[in-house]
Amino acid sequence: MPLVFVILSALLIASAVGVILFRNPIHSALCLVVNLVGVACVFAALEAHFLAVVQVIVYAGAIMVLVVFVLMLLNSKTEERTLSGVIQLVLSGIIGGCLVSVVGPFIIEQWPIVAREEPPISGSVEALGKVLYTDYIFPFETAGFLVMAALVAAAMLAKTKGGDPNHPRISEGKNDGTIQAGGEQ
Amino acid sequence: MMTDLPLIAPLLVVAGGSLLVLLIDVFLRGRWPNVSASIGVLLLALVSAVVVAPEYLSHGTAFSGALFVDPYTSFISALVISGSILCLLMGKEYLEGEGISEAKGEYISLYLMATAGALVFVAAADLITLFLGLELMSMALYALCGAALYRSASAEAAMKYFFLGSFSSAFLLLGIAFLYGATGTLSLLELASALPESPTGLVGIGIALFLVGILFKMGAAPLHFWAPDVYQGSPTSVTLYMASVIKVAAVAVGLRVFSLTFGGAEYYELWSRGIWIAAVLTIVIGNLVAIRQRSVKRMLAYSSVAHAGYMLMGFLAPGEFGGGPAVLFYLVAYAVMTLGAFGVVMAVSARYQDSPDSDDIVRFNLLSRKRPFLAALMSLFLLSLAGLPPGMAGLLGKFYVFNAAIRAEYVGLALIGVLGSAISCYYYLRVIVAMYFVPSPSQAGGATSSYEDDCGEAIVAMPLAGTLAVCGVLTVLLGLQPSALFEAVETLFPPNLY
Amino acid sequence: MDEQLLFGTFPLLTTLIFLPLLGAVTLLFLPGERSSEQGEGEGALGLPVVVALFFSALTFLVSLVLVSRFDPENTSYQFQEQISWIPSLGVSYILGVDGISILLVLLTTFLMPIIFLASKSVREGRRGYLFHMLALETAMLGTLLSLDLFLFYVFWELMLAPMYFIIGIWGGKRRIYATLKFVLYTVVGSLLMLVALFSLVWSYAEQSGEVTFALNEIVGNVQLSVEEQLWLFAAFALAFGIKVPIFPFHTWLPDAHVEAPTGGSVVLAGVLLKMGLYGFIRIAYPLFPEGASFFGPYLAGLAVIGIVYGALVAWAQHDIKKLVAYSSVSHLGYCVLGFVAMNTLAATGSIYQMLNHGISTGALFLLVGVLYDRKHTREISAYGGLAGKVPLFAFLFLVFTLSSIALPLTNGFVGEFLILAGSYQQFPTLTLVAVSGVILGAVYMLTLYMKTMFGEFHEERNGDLTDVNSRELMTLAPLFVLVFVMGVYPAPFLGMIEPTVAQYVKDHHERTMTSQNRSNPRALPSGGIDFARSPETPEVESETAKASSGVPSVLVSTAQETLVQQVSS
């Protein structure tokens, strides 16, 4: 178990670092895919098999496809490394380090390693489904509605100019009411 | 399970209505009164909320502990729905411009979805539902912010709101995970009893992360950065929704969680210091930066940040100190006056929508001459925001909040609050200066005549005028008869008996 | 008809407060704003002014009824009304009037019709002007009459907005700066007051278990530690001191005065400034006797600085209004000094002087307004030799100038004399300095008079100047009459003030003593010997007691000792 954990951790951290450090977005995306699969492995290692499957399907199968698609569509370029970017990295790294070093000890303290007889729960489809459709029926429905909302939102945002060519904003010149310099009062 | 359905009738009406509006719109493509229909839906929701209100006296939960059924929920839900109605009424005409008209069907559908999300959010009795409600509300809002499809500012606002919102949600989520890990439950009620006697470090961190999520939605420092940009860039009809309804929801949830779930004395010790510093930062930053703004929308955004700070003051005086009711009173008063203020900004900037500085303070010049009643109402709202009579609602709001804070012996915080409040007078009054004191070009000798026709015009449609009038009346009445509201909200506390 | 039946339960004070507001609302519903403002002759007042006049005159009449039915010998609050407003926090709508406030009420209602008569000079948007003035009257009366701390606060703050608009809309060139300063100064003070208010109320609630904002219940019953009293008093004193204004918080005043339209200046000088001192009288002193006795000497010192400083700075002014404004700083210094001295003589004089200042300075502002309406400048150097051209104006200006410099037989003298005579017993050295204000007052006022009224007349510049017209005369005549009535026969006025003040002073000293007995060891300069019992002047004791007709203050500043030593050496 610890060995699996160590390997997975290394994989996850490495791929995560890859996501943030590769300058080419496609490379980042590929690292993310690795990471997501790694997470699925973690789920599996934690005996949440259903979640592991869902993870692969939803993330690698749906979300990542979408992401890569958009990446291609928008033709994202390789990011240039700038000084301000490095400063950002250093600063956020320091703060992140603080976060980990502050919270980490508390995590260890909160959940000390204990021995236990058997796996307490079963992350099986059956068990999950039971809870999901009874106790969590309302959140479940809400989640469904949420996805619905997301679709509507995406649909609205993706609308193009073609909808109404005579819209005033398109036909008229812009900024005719800009205030001249000279300030208030 | 099914028996609980009537309890969420308002939510069902809003959610169903949103889908129905969308569906009809697909076929009729905006050639039908979809806004009015949505207002109807919301009214229906309000009616149903009132109808089911007696059921909510029971202090229980519904759907296996997913939703609270208590007067607090009922009241906040009604408030959210009423606020949504007012916002929609105000923005009715506005929606024709800003490029929203093309996607009006989706816009309105999303608007109702956001309201539905807010209703879930405020009623949520477990952390998962809470998170989902928050995300539902936010998701719809992200899109609404970008509803002005061809305005880059709108897209930028949507982008910033989305990314920062999701960012903070992630923190919230991590916080939920920690709390869950520490207590083994996600239910807000069970959490309260399952928390260790004295907070362990990780529980503290979980609470902090949860607070971060709430502070973000409230627009409080140090997580306020999105608020000015998003308020400014979004279509004004969305801005006022965010400034009123969303803030109401966030504060209401925060208030409930912090006074109910984390209400124990030990835990109060823990988070009170954090909220104290957040309140101070919020008040100071909000007020300080607001004085440097030219865009009235942005200024009001910072002002709403500052007001979040005053509300946080009330968080610090839970229970017998009366902070809870004070915050709710403040919330209502704030919603009314800020709605009014943004409504006027909407009316004024409507005429200059093409210009990036459509809500520049110069646009308010001469408003008192060309639109005296609009200017008078704006003055009322601004004075109220500043806490000066005759803006009685704001005054009484401050009265209650400061009162509670001082009663809980936060005198230093109260002093910072009043100093901030004094600073706030400066920027609120600047708008009044523009509306009233700036000389007309004829007086000024024609030197500034270049923008004579450009200033002080406003487009005020009937619904907007009516809503503004309602807000104006409420602003005064809430102050003159505060007891009616205050005593009502007092009965809501504690938010749930257990 | 039976009086009891007529007035017994009639809410006279509420009527008084809200009549002007009713008038303001009525104004909003008047038809045809534009047509009524244009095309009116010089003689016609216009409908809005008539309406405003009507309501303010009615208010004045009501206040006269109030005065006529007021019992001067009854030193408690009269005509009390009480309605619960915010029961959960013990806030009530309590009104009442006593000898201290009644004449200030009368002054307020008296000045208002005059201001409306003088509102002719407001050319644009006169209706709004009248609206704000009437609203302001409501706020001022409310402040004077409320006996609930929160109600007081609300009315106190309510005074701000109308005045802000009056200066801001109808003011001079730098009005935006002036209004901003005015509002920010005041708001800082009053918000601190709000915090102090809550602290006080909760301290009291902890003792008595009852949450109340009612002044009467808290005063005398609340027991605060000395430290608390000092802090709370300081907060209140800041709020009130800014309003008075006490040096060094006075710089908003000249700006506000200079930029304000005539009516605004009149009401600002006439009534608004009084509110600061009224706050001290009504709230700060009764609530925090310890704080008062600690800060009293400092306040007196600041007041005296204000007297001399205001006078000197007034002397250096080039702008007539600014000069009069600084003279207000000086005059209000007298009022504060008199009150802080806390004996019947000075305190009565102080309240009387508040009335006087309202009348004489108000009249001076009206006169400046007359000049400004005609020549649109307030520069002293723009005028000169007007006495020959506009004799009536010169005469009236002279009379009010004399009233302002407290010439005997004008109202100013009585007040100033009583103040100085009384405060001398408490703060001899300070009063000696204050007396120099008497000289300086003559210097700057007569210099102003000389430079404007005497000397060479600029024919080409001021040749078209016309004398005071009948309408302006109508505004000034009542003030003119009062100057002499109050100067020659002040007895009826003093008679209304004095019993209450005497009781007030007595109560105050009792409170100070009891609270000192309760918590004696502390960092107060309590060591001072009683001047009256100083060994050099053994027979003086009874005289002092007689003169101050109250218990001589236990707290005697060390300055007093020095004087005794000086005199005796």
Place this chain on the structure above:
Amino acid sequence: MENSLTLACIPLFPLVGALLTYGVGKSSKDLAGWVATGASLLSFIFTLLTFQQLRALVGAHSYEVAAAGAHGAHHGGEAQVYRALEAPLFEWFRIGDFGVDFLFRFDSLTAVMCLVVTGIGTLIHLYSIGYMAEDESRPRFFSYLNLFLFSMLLLVLGGNLLVLFVGWEGVGLCSYLLIGFWHKNIAFAGAGRKAFVVNRIGDAAFLIALFLLIQHFGTLDFVALKAAFENTLASEALLTAIALCFFIGATGKSAQIPLFVWLPDAMAGPTPVSALIHAATMVTAGVYLTARMHFLFDLTPYALLIVVCIAVLTAIVAASIALVQNDIKKVLAYSTVSQLGFMFVAAGCGAYWVAVFHLVTHAFFKACLFLGSGSVIHACHHEQDMREMGGLLKVMPWTGLTYGISTLAIAGIFPLSGYFSKHHIVEALSHSGETNPYLGTYEAAFTAVITAAAIMTAFYVTRSFAMTFLGSYRGHAHPHESPVTMVIPLVVLALLALGGGVLNGMVPFQLWLGHTIPVGHVHSSESIGAALLHSWPGFVGVAFGLLFYTVLPQVPKALATTLPWMLGALRGKLYIDELYGAVIVRPLEGMARMLWKGVDQRVVDGCVNGTAAIVDVSGEVVRNTATGQLRHYALLMFAGTVFLIAFYFAM
């Protein structure tokens, strides 16, 4: 005490007259003068009536009693009976036990003052009709004059110090108005302001005295105060302080060092004003006050010493300045200052009645002199420089004659009125050591100085007479005798100046005053020879004056060339105005400007605006955190979150 209706009427007439005059003046300017004069005359008549009442009250027989009382009082015997008429009008104000009534009281001292005020006032009103005949605003002038009479009457009739103070300030006001009567000339207006302000300085001290009295005695009524003082245990320091405060007040009103500077400038007013206000009545108010408060001064020998010192100094300094003035009115003005010094010398020696006596005689001859000078000025078309006059005796015989008589009177030549009063002053001074040990030390020196001042007095008036009336005319106008309305007062006053001394001989002036103030020994009349001998300073002065300005005009010229600095200093009025300007006025002005520009605008307002600026700048600084960059916001939010966790929640 008895109430008297006529008493209340005395000041009423001038008050009504003042209002009426102004009203009448609108229609007829000439009538105004007559109305005013009538009012003044009525007031005089009522004064006489009241005087008769008082005499009846005191009773003819009581002269002896009073005299005995006077002796007694002086020697510590039984107290004399104080009798007076009263007119309590109303209670002015009452605060607790301290009350002030608006009360008039008419006793023997008041009677004298009242007679002088209304009598001379009437004459000067009459004179003014002629003098002001061509002035456009004469109604205003007469109105002011009447107002002045009213105030002056309040001053002398006031039964307590506060009513007195009303008059005290009132006369100051009228003086201000009348000095600046020709206000088109800003210098004249400035002179008025100067008079008022300098007077105010004295008034401030007066007020302080009142405060001390209120604090320690609780009353301001003269009778009550007198009673209180008779057996007071108050410390001498306190009494001295009060007395000195009163005296400072008196120096203001009565133009003593150091506050005398306003009086010469006050000559800017029309000449009748100078005669009435700045010679006969108002300026003597300080003397009156001292006499009135004798019970206080008597208790404070130290204060009396200071009074005498100041008075002697004033007398000699003013007289020496008067020696070289060429403006006829300036000569008389400094003469007035000097003569007031004489009066204070008497008062300071405790011989209050002598002071009052000199006050009366001085009123006669100085008023006459002033009116004479006015007549001359009038004749010479408002020329005031004596070097432009000369030989006027021929064209203006009446004026010349009356001026001459008054000259002799003021010079102190027996048997003219001036001799009697002046002689008593010297007399009192030389005996002052008997009662006041402080004075005893300096008695001789004071006597010498005052005698020198008397010689100078005689010299400079003679000089003015000689330069004006003798020799030949040096001016360019066409002088002529003044109209009859101006001559009559001159004659009457000259007669009074001539025979005023008889007052003491035939009417027992001293005894009469003895009803009110201590009068000391009743002086037996002296022989004519002794009297002539005693008037030697007058003779000397007159002789030298005549000699230098008629026979030997080269002597003063030679003196002027040999002692130019002295002449310069005296001509320049010892540069006292300049000194005050440099030491007091200009520093104060500078301070005022500094306080305004420096303190008020820089420091106080600077703090206010600075605070605002700090808030503004910090707003700008904080505002810069809003860069608009998503990444920056995220960083800051992250930082904020970690900050909250690290410092507040992780425990």
Place this chain on the structure above:
Amino acid sequence: MNYDYSAYYVLLSLVLFTIGTVGFIVRKNAIVAFMCLELMLNAANIAFVALSRRVGNLDGEIAVFFVMAVAAAEAAVGLAIVIALFRNLETTESSDAMELRL
């Protein structure tokens, strides 16, 4: 005998979360920032699953399920927003969108 290493999983999640946060802050490209958000959500998910085992109920795993739904929704909305941004500004770099500031 099994040992419960939940703490280490949570620690891992914390580290991943932090890396995601840092990436979110550092990267200009909006799509990459979005990917970092996904990293953060995944990290939280790991914590949920690990803690779910630890506390012995399924609530944590259910939560993960919902988070995935949310993530999917976010993907839809977020990418649509990025497209909208691109349409207006012709860029996917968040740093180019700074019209709203100060």
